[in-house]
Structures are given as structure tokens and as C-alpha cells.
Amino acid sequence: MSIRRTLSALIIAIVAATPLLWSQTPAPQPASAAAIAFRNAVVPAPLGYPAPTFKLSHNYPHSVPDKCDQCTWLKIPVDFTPQFPSAGKPIHPPTWHNQHWDEYITAILNYVKENQDPQLSDKAGWNTKVGGKTRWFNVPWMAYDPTAGREFVHGTTNERTATLGEFMKTPEGGPHVQFFMAHETEACKTEYPWGFESWSVGYYNEYGGYALGRTIPSTGVPQMGDFLGSPVPAGLPFPDGTVVVKILTSNVPADCVPFLKGSPEWTVDRHKYTKEKGYQCERAPQPDHVVQVDVAVVDKRSPTRWVYGTFAYDGDTPGSTFWDHLVPVGLQWGSDPWTFPAVPMADSLPLQQSVINTDIGTFQHLGCKDRLAGPVDNPQSSCTSCHSSAYAAPKGAPGVMGSNVPPSFGFSGLCQAFSLENAAYFQNQSAPQRFPGGQYADAFTMDTSLQLEVAFTQYGFYNTDHAPQACTDPNQIQPPKKQVRRTVQKKVTK
Numbered sequence: 001m002s003i004r005r006t007l008s009a010l011i012i013a014i015v016a017a018t019p020l021l022w023s024q025t026p027a028p029q030p031a032s033a034a035a036i037a038f039r040n041a042v043v044p045a046p047l048g049y050p051a052p053t054f055k056l057s058h059n060y061p062h063s064v065p066d067k068c069d070q071c072t073w074l075k076i077p078v079d080f081t082p083q084f085p086s087a088g089k090p091i092h093p094p095t096w097h098n099q100h101w102d103e104y105i106t107a108i109l110n111y112v113k114e115n116q117d118p119q120l121s122d123k124a125g126w127n128t129k130v131g132g133k134t135r136w137f138n139v140p141w142m143a144y145d146p147t148a149g150r151e152f153v154h155g156t157t158n159e160r161t162a163t164l165g166e167f168m169k170t171p172e173g174g175p176h177v178q179f180f181m182a183h184e185t186e187a188c189k190t191e192y193p194w195g196f197e198s199w200s201v202g203y204y205n206e207y208g209g210y211a212l213g214r215t216i217p218s219t220g221v222p223q224m225g226d227f228l229g230s231p232v233p234a235g236l237p238f239p240d241g242t243v244v245v246k247i248l249t250s251n252v253p254a255d256c257v258p259f260l261k262g263s264p265e266w267t268v269d270r271h272k273y274t275k276e277k278g279y280q281c282e283r284a285p286q287p288d289h290v291v292q293v294d295v296a297v298v299d300k301r302s303p304t305r306w307v308y309g310t311f312a313y314d315g316d317t318p319g320s321t322f323w324d325h326l327v328p329v330g331l332q333w334g335s336d337p338w339t340f341p342a343v344p345m346a347d348s349l350p351l352q353q354s355v356i357n358t359d360i361g362t363f364q365h366l367g368c369k370d371r372l373a374g375p376v377d378n379p380q381s382s383c384t385s386c387h388s389s390a391y392a393a394p395k396g397a398p399g400v401m402g403s404n405v406p407p408s409f410g411f412s413g414l415c416q417a418f419s420l421e422n423a424a425y426f427q428n429q430s431a432p433q434r435f436p437g438g439q440y441a442d443a444f445t446m447d448t449s450l451q452l453e454v455a456f457t458q459y460g461f462y463n464t465d466h467a468p469q470a471c472t473d474p475n476q477i478q479p480p481k482k483q484v485r486r487t488v489q490k491k492v493t494k
Helices: 003-017 033-037 101-112 186-191 207-215 385-390 420-425 450-464 482-491
Strands: 198-203 222-227 230-233 243-250 265-274 279-299 307-311 325-333 354-356
Touching: 033 450, 101 243, 101 279, 101 307, 101 325, 198 207, 207 243, 307 385
Parallel strands: none
Antiparallel strands: 198 243, 222 230, 243 279, 265 279, 279 307, 307 325, 325 354
16 A cells, blocks of 8 residues: 555544544534423522422413303493593593493403412412412513523512612602602612512413414414404404403512501512613512502403503501502503593593592502503503503514514603604504504504514514524613712702
């Protein structure tokens, strides 16, 4: 054998024996859409973490009955008809009592709390089964975003950061207080200048779960369909009988907000906090108080097909269970598009699509011009107008609020003056309608589901960037600079 042949044989042998020396390690393949869509949390529970931990409920039903026999509120004779000026007759806003609205929301609560823990304790959490069957289901794709995505204890996601002024009323301020209350303890003022985080978890009953399963099937890839000639997610609009419930928690201490005394204390794997830097991307299991419960139902008598209700926890209300202390704030079935700021102040009519419980003992900041909003909601918005802006970007792109989808949580001038933006935001909508005003003409409706909007957006990042947006700074509130505080103090003392 020649020297050349001997060397060639030797090289071939070496390559065969050690292939990794001659080729790159294959790049890891990204997880499938299904694996990400239906996972339980952004960061799983550590080994040995004591139960219970959250398990995504996604065994969606393949069919539902045509009629919801347990939806007793649909038979209560409430009147959704608005009034308009006629022959000088005054317009009377709806009242809580004597028009069955109190009965309506009580019937929804009785359905929602069925087979739930009387104290809604941390250990019990939310029970997805009622009568041996799964009643409650979750939206997938909400455990992809590392900043606000699902945590592993109760499956909550990060929502809006509130300030103490939104939990309590100052003697000097009106109903839309934005900052700290007068006579508040110095400890609360100095310890939480970055506000209080809200974390919440939502559940859809089997009617809503049926729609979720058709919209995001087992592949994890959102599917589109057609409704009345317009493109919509395959399972939408949500069918009659749909019920949604959302549990909202906050890290506000009961010492800062006395009416939260005795409220359930849930463990939430949320952002770590220091008063110097605020909230950090790193998470840790920490206590939160349950402060609010929201409900929403499809009722075809409503002009928007939806009715939203909110409850606030009140430790001063007599009772022995959590549900006894849960006091209704009100109901809303439209955004009052004939009321400021959807129209000029001179043309504004009294509110007719929100009804507020005037018997509630704790202060409520309500929403824009006293439309309905809950304790940790945006006081410049309202339940219906916020949820009606739930839209998704087309072609599997991520939604960016204010860019290719409407800004659900606020924009410059929200609730401040009549404008085209406010007129669009406070319009009544019903699927498959596009967002009013034509600014987001390509976006398609989520039929008021902000959770589905999150799901489509997170799939969009997976589909385009093949990765979620990294967490950089979870703070939503920037506290005033110390120098500004000193300047104000000097002016006051002069």
C-alpha cells in the first residue's frame, strides 16, 4: 500500500471514530407550539415545592348544550333599553334596587361560587370541577411571557399596578385619586412608592371552554374562522351561556387598606420588590390579598352581548365566609357612547349602561365619569370599554397596543376630553365588528377577551421571533424623584 493510500485510510478511520471533531453540534430545536401553549407556568414549581400548584385546565369540551339551564340570570327581567331625550322628559339612570340588577349579579355569583372553598383559601385555590365534571377552563399561551406570564402557584398573571389612592379616598380628593391618601401611615408611603402589583387568574365555564378549544386546538396554533362574512378566531363569538370569572390579588398590605383585613392571602410567585428599585424581574413566592372578583356573561339581550360585573372584598361587611364579604360594586353592559368623553360635554347624557351598588360601604374609585370599574382597575377606563378593545393582529403577528391593535389600558388623553380616540374607545361593539374609527382596520376582534388577546400576541412572538420578549423592567409606575418632593415641600413652607 502506498504512503498516500495509508494516510487516506487513517484519516477516514479517525473521522469515523470521532465525528464530533469534524461537525458542529446540532442546534437545539425550539419547543413545539403545543408544548408552550399548554404549559402550566413560565417557571415551573421547584422540586419539592409543597402542593397545591397550578395545573392548566385545557381539556376543552367538544360540544355544549344549546341551552344553559343553570344560567338563571338570563331569565331575570332586567331592561337593557337606553333612554333618550323626548318631549322634555328627564332621563333616569338605572338603579340598583327595584330593577332586578341586584338579583342578576347575585344569581351569577351563586353559579360562580358553587363547589368553591368557603374561604377561598391559599391551599384550596380555585376548584375547576363542579358536580364531578370540569366546569372551569383556562386560556392557553399565557405562560410564555417571562415578565407577566403565569406563575406556578395559582396560575395568576401580572396585570395593572395600582396606587394606594385607588384603594382609598382622600378627604380632599374626588373619586379619581391617583396617588397616596391623606393621613395614610408613613410606613405605607415610604415602603411602596412604586405602587402595588395586581396578579389575576381567569376561568371560562364549559361554554367558554368550548370556544377556547376551537380557537386554540391541541396543536397550540390559533385557528381562524368566519362569522357573518368577517374573519374571526374559529371559536368566536362566545356562545350563549358563557361565563367568565377572574380572581384578582394585590400585594397591598391590610395595614394600608383596612377593609382588606381578613381577606384570603394567596401565595403568588411574583416579582421581588425593594423600595429603592421597585419590582425586579426575579420572582419569588410571596403573599398577596384577594381584593376583587370580576364576572362576565354572554346575554343576548345586551347591546354588546356581554354583561360585566365586579365585586370588592370588604372585611367590614358581616359574614363568616369569603363570599359573605364579597360586595358587588355594579354591572355594566355598554360603554355609554352618548356620554362624555365619547361626545362633547355639552351633548353628554346621563349614564345608562352602568348600574352602581349605592349600598356598598367601602369607597370605590369607579371608572371614567363613574362608569363601572373595580378596585384595582384603571379609573380612567371602564370594564366594558377596556374589554371591548380586545383585538389581535392578523397573519400570526404579535399585537402591539396602540400600533397594530387598540390600546386597551389607556392612551394620552383617555377620559380627559372629547376626541376621536375617546369616541372610538367608548363605543359599543359586538363581534365581528372591527374597532371603531378605522385606525386598526386589519385587527380582528377577540369578542372582549383580553386573555385571548394575550394568547394571540404571545403566539405571535413565538411565530415571528421564535422567542418571548425578555423581561427588562416590570415597573409600571415611576415614583416622584426625591428632589421634586423637596422642591414641593420648600414651596409649601414659604
